Amino acid sequence: MNYDIVVIGGGPAGLAAAVSAWDSGARSVLILERDKELGGILNQCIHNGFGLHYFKEELTGPEYAGRFIELLQQTGVDVKLDTMVLHITDKKEIHAVNTVDGYMIIHAKAIILAMGCRERTRGAIGIPGDRPAGIFTAGTAQRYVNMEGYLCGKRVVVLGSGDIGLIMARRMTLEGAEVLACVELMPYSNGLNRNIVQCLNDYGIPLYLSHTITKIEGKRRVERVIVSKVDENRRPIPGTEMEFNCDTVLLSVGLIPENELTREAGITIDPRTNGAVVFENMETSLSGVFACGNVVHVHDLVDFVSAESAKAGASAAAYLSRNTDGPAVEVKNGNGIGYTVPQKLRLENIEKFTELYFRARQVYGESALVLSCGGKEVLRLHRERMAPGEMEKIILPKAKLAGLTGELTLSVEEETL
Amino acid sequence: MTELTCIVCPKGCRLKVDEENGFAVTGASCPRGTAYGKKELTAPTRTVTSTVAIEGALHSRLPVKTSQEIDRALVKEAVAALKNVQVKAPVSTGDVILENVLGTGTDFIATKTMGRI
Ligand SMILES: Cc1cc2nc3c(=O)[nH]c(=O)nc-3n(C[C@H](O)[C@H](O)[C@H](O)COP(=O)(O)OP(=O)(O)OC[C@H]3O[C@@H](n4cnc5c(N)ncnc54)[C@H](O)[C@@H]3O)c2cc1C
Ligand code: SF4
Numbered sequence: 001m002n003y004d005i006v007v008i009g010g011g012p013a014g015l016a017a018a019v020s021a022w023d024s025g026a027r028s029v030l031i032l033e034r035d036k037e038l039g040g041i042l043n044q045c046i047h048n049g050f051g052l053h054y055f056k057e058e059l060t061g062p063e064y065a066g067r068f069i070e071l072l073q074q075t076g077v078d079v080k081l082d083t084m085v086l087h088i089t090d091k092k093e094i095h096a097v098n099t100v101d102g103y104m105i106i107h108a109k110a111i112i113l114a115m116g117c118r119e120r121t122r123g124a125i126g127i128p129g130d131r132p133a134g135i136f137t138a139g140t141a142q143r144y145v146n147m148e149g150y151l152c153g154k155r156v157v158v159l160g161s162g163d164i165g166l167i168m169a170r171r172m173t174l175e176g177a178e179v180l181a182c183v184e185l186m187p188y189s190n191g192l193n194r195n196i197v198q199c200l201n202d203y204g205i206p207l208y209l210s211h212t213i214t215k216i217e218g219k220r221r222v223e224r225v226i227v228s229k230v231d232e233n234r235r236p237i238p239g240t241e242m243e244f245n246c247d248t249v250l251l252s253v254g255l256i257p258e259n260e261l262t263r264e265a266g267i268t269i270d271p272r273t274n275g276a277v278v279f280e281n282m283e284t285s286l287s288g289v290f291a292c293g294n295v296v297h298v299h300d301l302v303d304f305v306s307a308e309s310a311k312a313g314a315s316a317a318a319y320l321s322r323n324t325d326g327p328a329v330e331v332k333n334g335n336g337i338g339y340t341v342p343q344k345l346r347l348e349n350i351e352k353f354t355e356l357y358f359r360a361r362q363v364y365g366e367s368a369l370v371l372s373c374g375g376k377e378v379l380r381l382h383r384e385r386m387a388p389g390e391m392e393k394i395i396l397p398k399a400k401l402a403g404l405t406g407e408l409t410l411s412v413e414e415e416t417l
Numbered sequence: 418m419t420e421l422t423c424i425v426c427p428k429g430c431r432l433k434v435d436e437e438n439g440f441a442v443t444g445a446s447c448p449r450g451t452a453y454g455k456k457e458l459t460a461p462t463r464t465v466t467s468t469v470a471i472e473g474a475l476h477s478r479l480p481v482k483t484s485q486e487i488d489r490a491l492v493k494e495a496v497a498a499l500k501n502v503q504v505k506a507p508v509s510t511g512d513v514i515l516e517n518v519l520g521t522g523t524d525f526i527a528t529k530t531m532g533r534i
Contacts, residue, residue: 063510
């Protein structure tokens with residue numbers, strides 16, 4: 001089987017990339033999706049709050065996905081559902097399997113990786129205590145309740161204040177469960193403000209910042225958890241223990257980009273994002289392989305996923321007709337910057353401007369973002385507030401970047417008033 | 418005086434609303450925040466999202482939302498009203514699933530197109 005462009009994953013990233021590749025002139029495009037429907041994680045995110053930037057409307061997850069599925073249906077993009085991609089090679093061969101075609105090898109001129117994320121599990125954070133039933137990742141519980149109709153518990157403690165955990169605290173409450181607490185290790189929440197207000201405050205669910213679960217107890221099912229306050233080194237403080245009688249613990253302790261396929265193909269991974277290192281056009285270290293969405297870095301807003309993925313789709317279409325290789329400048333993380341995407345810029349490929357997404361490492365008030373090159377300031381931008389939980393974006397105009405070589409450094413300077 | 422966080426956009430301005438002074442709002446960086454602060458303390462509303470049982474579709478739940486925001490105090494009751502609703506596939510996004518929820522004049526509508534299988 002041969003295709004010009006093969007998109008792996010049919011979530012919002014894959015959908016936007018495929019539509020954009022088609023709109024940019026590609027006419028042999030295939031999406032491979034392991035689930036029985038398109039839409040990815042959005043199918044279980046039945047709450048609203050999607051699309052405020054992209055569609056200027058407040059949509060639910062399935063509605064947002066539906067908009068893109070409609071756009072896709074107007075193209076000639078092929079879709080194979082219920083199809084699991086097993087391997088990709090550095091020759092751009094894709095090994096996949098489904099019940100109709102069996103095992104297949106697809107030869108692609110360009111590949112777009114859009115496999116999304118997986119939730120971190122309890123093992124990854126190691127809570128002491130028993131291993132009874134009743135411990136779920138928040139996303140799994142969300143899929144159970146919103147798609148399959150099972151409520152996974154009656155008395156719930158949520159560990160982690162990421163958005164999924166907050167959304168699930170409200171969802172479980174509305175379905176008749178009692179959510180006793182949301183417990184966050186850090187002194188701030190990683191969730192969006194609007195979710196703290198609408199999901200916790202509206203229902204009187206307490207949020208314990210700088211706290212963690214120090215023990216889970218229960219024989220067959222969770223019976224209680226012990227929650228302790230932590231010090232500035234995130235170590236539990238003896239004597240601060242609180243006991244909650246609950247039958248369920250939901251873990252909302254972060255997402256990890258799903259990059260087994262990427263690693264196997266020998267593509268360079270950035271240890272800060274756990275996603276591929278990408279250039280300005282979302283191309284990875286393997287020429288002709290692009291990546292977008294949560295597989296590159298964890299997004300909180302699907303709108304940014306769509307924007308980034310449209311760029312990847314257009315770049316893949318452009319790649320079919322011209323070589324995009326060229327010298328690159330690297331973007332280094334200076335003071336206060338957790339990571340940037342893209343990590344490398346090939347200035348020749350930038351038309352008018354390019355976007356740089358990044359996360360701050362801590363909460364900042366009034367501050368300046370400074371982009372410099374070899375000690376010289378290239379760009380300075382003011383920010384009123386930044387937090388690790390909210391992805392930031394800056395626009396780099398081509399004019400400002402012209403002639404730069406070597407390394408660019410992005411850093412935060414606090415402004416004291 | 419009540420302090421709250423504006424949730425209209427991700428900036429999250431810290432608002433102060435003065436109940437004694439006609440719900441005057443300070444701290445908002447834009448007019449949407451001023452409107453939100455006043456409404457949040459006088460007549461807070463929310464869009465409600467939930468699911469209903471569906472037969473003959475790929476999954477057993479159909480996601481729904483209220484076509485408009487409703488009084489925040491009615492959210493729990495509105496969700497409870499969906500308990501015994503049972504629909505049959507096919508359903509299209511926007512189809513009315515439950516009319517005039519709790520007499521609010523707002524309907525629960527489907528938020529997903531689910532074909533019959
Ligand atoms: C619970 C939750 C709540 C959220 N709430 C909001 C919100 O309120 N507002 C907002 O704007 N954003 C929200 N987001 C963020 C947004 O939904 C995500 O950023 C977005 O869905 C990511 O899109 P994606 O396509 O990269 O990944 P996904 O949606 O995860 O899609 C990846 C797809 O790839 C497929 N796939 C993976 N591996 C393979 C393989 N080997 N073979 C074939 N297919 C494969 C998967 O099945 C999946 O369909 C939320 C996210 C979550 C998880
Ligand atoms: S006041 Fe305006 S700028 Fe501030 S959070 Fe609200 S909507 Fe955003």
